[in-house]
Amino acid sequence: MVELFVGIDLGGTNIKIGCFDSELNLLCKTSTPTDADMGPEAVVEKMAEAVEQLVAEAGFELQEVCAAGIGSPGPARYSKGIIVNATNMPKFKNVPLRQMLSERLGKLVVLENDANAACWGEYVLGAGKGVEDMAFFTLGTGIGGGIITNGELVHGWDDNGAELGHIIIYPGGRKCGCGQRGCAEAYASAASTAKRAAEAIEAGAESSLKEVLEKKGKITSKDVYEHLAGGDELAREITDKTAEALGILCINVLHATEPKRLVFAGGMIAAGDVLLNRIRDYFDEHIWALKKETVEICFATLGEDAGIIGAAALAKRLYEHNKGKS
Amino acid sequence: MVELFVGIDLGGTNIKIGCFDSELNLLCKTSTPTDADMGPEAVVEKMAEAVEQLVAEAGFELQEVCAAGIGSPGPARYSKGIIVNATNMPKFKNVPLRQMLSERLGKLVVLENDANAACWGEYVLGAGKGVEDMAFFTLGTGIGGGIITNGELVHGWDDNGAELGHIIIYPGGRKCGCGQRGCAEAYASAASTAKRAAEAIEAGAESSLKEVLEKKGKITSKDVYEHLAGGDELAREITDKTAEALGILCINVLHATEPKRLVFAGGMIAAGDVLLNRIRDYFDEHIWALKKETVEICFATLGEDAGIIGAAALAKRLYEHNKGKS
Numbered sequence: 001m002v003e004l005f006v007g008i009d010l011g012g013t014n015i016k017i018g019c020f021d022s023e024l025n026l027l028c029k030t031s032t033p034t035d036a037d038m039g040p041e042a043v044v045e046k047m048a049e050a051v052e053q054l055v056a057e058a059g060f061e062l063q064e065v066c067a068a069g070i071g072s073p074g075p076a077r078y079s080k081g082i083i084v085n086a087t088n089m090p091k092f093k094n095v096p097l098r099q100m101l102s103e104r105l106g107k108l109v110v111l112e113n114d115a116n117a118a119c120w121g122e123y124v125l126g127a128g129k130g131v132e133d134m135a136f137f138t139l140g141t142g143i144g145g146g147i148i149t150n151g152e153l154v155h156g157w158d159d160n161g162a163e164l165g166h167i168i169i170y171p172g173g174r175k176c177g178c179g180q181r182g183c184a185e186a187y188a189s190a191a192s193t194a195k196r197a198a199e200a201i202e203a204g205a206e207s208s209l210k211e212v213l214e215k216k217g218k219i220t221s222k223d224v225y226e227h228l229a230g231g232d233e234l235a236r237e238i239t240d241k242t243a244e245a246l247g248i249l250c251i252n253v254l255h256a257t258e259p260k261r262l263v264f265a266g267g268m269i270a271a272g273d274v275l276l277n278r279i280r281d282y283f284d285e286h287i288w289a290l291k292k293e294t295v296e297i298c299f300a301t302l303g304e305d306a307g308i309i310g311a312a313a314l315a316k317r318l319y320e321h322n323k324g325k326s
Numbered sequence: 327m328v329e330l331f332v333g334i335d336l337g338g339t340n341i342k343i344g345c346f347d348s349e350l351n352l353l354c355k356t357s358t359p360t361d362a363d364m365g366p367e368a369v370v371e372k373m374a375e376a377v378e379q380l381v382a383e384a385g386f387e388l389q390e391v392c393a394a395g396i397g398s399p400g401p402a403r404y405s406k407g408i409i410v411n412a413t414n415m416p417k418f419k420n421v422p423l424r425q426m427l428s429e430r431l432g433k434l435v436v437l438e439n440d441a442n443a444a445c446w447g448e449y450v451l452g453a454g455k456g457v458e459d460m461a462f463f464t465l466g467t468g469i470g471g472g473i474i475t476n477g478e479l480v481h482g483w484d485d486n487g488a489e490l491g492h493i494i495i496y497p498g499g500r501k502c503g504c505g506q507r508g509c510a511e512a513y514a515s516a517a518s519t520a521k522r523a524a525e526a527i528e529a530g531a532e533s534s535l536k537e538v539l540e541k542k543g544k545i546t547s548k549d550v551y552e553h554l555a556g557g558d559e560l561a562r563e564i565t566d567k568t569a570e571a572l573g574i575l576c577i578n579v580l581h582a583t584e585p586k587r588l589v590f591a592g593g594m595i596a597a598g599d600v601l602l603n604r605i606r607d608y609f610d611e612h613i614w615a616l617k618k619e620t621v622e623i624c625f626a627t628l629g630e631d632a633g634i635i636g637a638a639a640l641a642k643r644l645y646e647h648n649k650g651k652s
Contacts, residue, residue: 075617077407133483147582149487154475156584156623157459161475165458166614168574170497179615180577248494255489256473256582258482281564288492289505291401 004060005319006051006107007312008035009114012088015047018308019054019065024125024316028058029308039091040083040100040212048104061166067108067319069311071117072095078159081111104249110318114307116153116162118265118300119146119324121310126302127263135259136300137164139251143185149257155311165189167252170246185246190221190268197224197238209216242268245273247282250297266298330386331645332377332394332433333638335440338414341373345380345391350451350642355634362414366421372532374430379644393434393645395637396423397443404485407437426428436644440633442479442488444591444626445472452628453589461585462626463490463575465594468503469511475583486497491515493578493639513571516547521552523564533560551597569601573608576623580613591626635645 002021009016011034018029032050034043055062073287081098100107100180112120119128119136128134128148136146142163147154154161165185166178173182174192198219201210208230210221228235250262268275280297287293302309328347334516335342337360358376360369381388401410407424427434438446445454445462454460454474462472469491473480480487491511492504499508500518511516524545527536534556538549554561576588596602606623613619628635 131483133487148477149482150478152476152478154583156475157457157586158584158618161459161582161584163584166581167578168495168612171495171570171574171612175612180612226634244497248497251580252493252544255492256487256579257480258484258487258489260483286494286497286506288502291486 001062002047002060004055004065005312005316006055006065006311007308007310008047008051008068008070009117009307009311010043010047010070010072011114014112015050016044016308017047017050017054017244017306018312019058020091020312020314020316024309024313026298026305028054029082029305030054034089034143036089037091038089040095040097043089044097044100044104044186047101049243051105051141051253062105065105065107067110067315068101069110069112069117069315069318070101071112071114071311072097073114074159075110075325076113076159078111078113078116078155081109083111100153101122108319108322109314110311110314112153112311113159113188115144116155116216117310117314118306119162120153120314121302121306122263122265122300123310124313125309127298127300128261131260133257133261134248135257135262136147137246137262137264137266139188139190140193141262143189144266145252147259149258150261154257164195164249164253164261167249169248169252184245184249188242188249190266191257193221193224193238193268194219195226197234197240198233200238205234208232209234212260221268222270223276228271228274239271239275240278243278244282246279248286250279250283250295251287254293254295258301259295261296263298263300265306269299328386328390330381330391331441331638331642332381332391332522333634333636333641334373334377334396335443335637336373336396336398337440338399341376342630342634343373343376343380343630345386345402346635346642347382347640350635350639352631352635354380354524356629360415362416364415366423366426369415370426370430372425373427374464377431380540388431390636391400391431391433393436393641395436395438395443395639395641395644396427397438397633397637398423399440400483400485402437402439404437404439405482407435409437415497433647434641434645436637436640438479438637438640439472439485441470442472442481444632445474445636445637446479447628447632447634448589448591448626448638449474449636450639451635452632453624453626454587457586459583459585461490461573461576461579461583461588463588463590463592464517464642465490465514465590465592467515467517469515471581473579473585480583490575490579493575495574495578510571510575514568514575516592518548519547519564519568519594520545522558522567526560526564530641531560534558535560547594547598551601554600556595564600565597566604567618569604570608572605574612576605576609576619576621577613580619580621585621587624589624589626591632595625615633
């Protein structure tokens with residue numbers, strides 16, 4: 001009998017599911033939409049049916065699945081397997097998701113923060129391979145984070161560790177959605193990057209992005225990077241500030257847990273080397289002189305599969321841990 | 327036969343040594359001076375003799391000592407037991423201190439960063455008792471740090487984790503001795519607190535500290551807090567900035583590893599509640615609104631013994647770990 005592991009990425013609009021062998025090779029994957037009206041029972045049923053169908057399509061039996069992992073947004077009590085709230089699913093309040101799916105499938109289930117799951121995926125099979133200490137930043141609408149120290153994910157006392165986007169970079173600076181001022185997220189998320197560009201144009205800055213704003217009524221971070229490639233000066237200034245915030249964020253995380261590798265993921269990394277190199281420049285410009293730092297600042301390599309890979313890897317880890325104890 | 331553990335705090339001018347029972351009760355302690363000319367062999371011999379004498383004075387036999395721990399300043403390769411450099415002892419270059427003392431005493435020895443050793447002491451027996459996740463800040467000439475997450479010290483990939491004083495709070499701000507600008511240490515160490523006061527007076531600020539500066543030629547952080555108690559406005563401003571930097575530092579460390587307790591130690595805590603309360607005020611003022619934080623910001627309770635207690639506790643832990651394996 002083969003040993004299979006299932007990785008589930010519970011998003012606001014979709015549930016992504018992957019089926020993996022014991023070497024964590026992705027055998028097949030699927031995606032199924034969720035909607036805001038669904039209650040926990042309906043979501044669990046949908047998840048379970050999708051898992052059953054996926055395993056069958058891959059030519060295996062459900063009994064060959066050893067364990068499943070779920071990556072989910074918070075706030076949650078991950079260690080207890082409970083979703084406290086789900087922004088996109090109002091019917092989710094204190095849902096014991098781990099137990100519900102475990103009982104429905106008759107399998108061992110692990111629940112993890114979505115950014116942590118993706119971080120663990122990159123650590124095991126992606127940009128973090130070969131190191132014991134890593135930091136992970138997802139540059140999306142917001143900035144999520146993950147930290148691995150001594151080969152373990154940092155959870156924090158209340159399951160809210162590694163909220164790296166909310167490290168304050170510029171005290172008294174831009175207001176962040178979290179209520180703080182000057183967070184990394186208020187400068188360097190995709191949403192903030194776009195917003196800073198729009199604000200500058202509205203304040204009178206000259207830029208080729210002006211036409212985009214007038215035509216579409218908004219600017220995206222993708223627009224900023226496209227116009228940067230086209231030589232637009234405002235796009236360069238906006239990108240520089242994004243990179244400075246991220247360079248200082250790297251320094252601050254370095255002085256906390258000293259990761260060997262700092263990995264950026266999320267939609268913004270489509271900007272490519274022009275962004276990555278500026279982050280490295282600012283890191284080098286601001287970092288101390290007490291010792292020569294040889295940490296690596298790089299992009300994630302697993303793309304959108306990082307979440308399901310990480311969730312499956314955590315499931316495998318839990319399964320093997322439990323097997324070792326019995 | 328009783329089981330004893332020895333804790334050693336290797337400082338720039340003194341070696342402090344404590345002898346502990348298996349419950350980590352301090353049985354007796356001693357201190358012996360070092361001088362800059364001493365080479366590694368002389369320091370190890372001095373350390374070993376002091377241990378032997380201390381154990382004898384306490385009425386025990388050396389064979390009752392199970393293990394010893396050393397807390398030492400870096401840079402060092404703690405995991406390998408090697409001191410790379412010792413600022414105050416120029417003859418220390420790549421010294422395998424752990425092995426040397428282990429061979430001389432015939433005992434198991436562990437080498438740890440001095441701030442980490444003190445952090446571990448507070449964690450086991452002091453202000454960190456009862457939590458699994460803690461951050462530790464020593465407010466001395468500089469600012470040292472320690473982080474415990476999931477009950478383990480964070481070392482970082484290159485043994486330079488938890489350099490919390492060098493987290494950047496004000497980018498482009500005051501120059502720090504490390505070469506960065508705007509580090510917490512550049513505002514909130516004892517030396518920086520005193521220096522900011524002196525600079526303000528030299529720039530023309532009115533203050534009762536002016537007389538101190540004129541009379542003694544310098545100001546200490548102790549002077550600042552004494553004059554704060556006396557109602558001096560400049561002392562209040564200086565203390566406020568110290569507290570703001572430390573409050574933001576607490577937030578940034580919270581968003582990294584989410585400690586339940588943030589513990590301040592070092593000479594500066596003699597300032598008392600007036601400082602502690604301002605740090606808490608700034609933490610509350612700047613912290614996010616996404617959730618109500620219930621972390622505790624407090625002072626260390628073990629005083630100068632934290633280092634020897636932590637070193638002995640680490641020795642005990644290593645001994646028990648090795649015993650468990652055999």
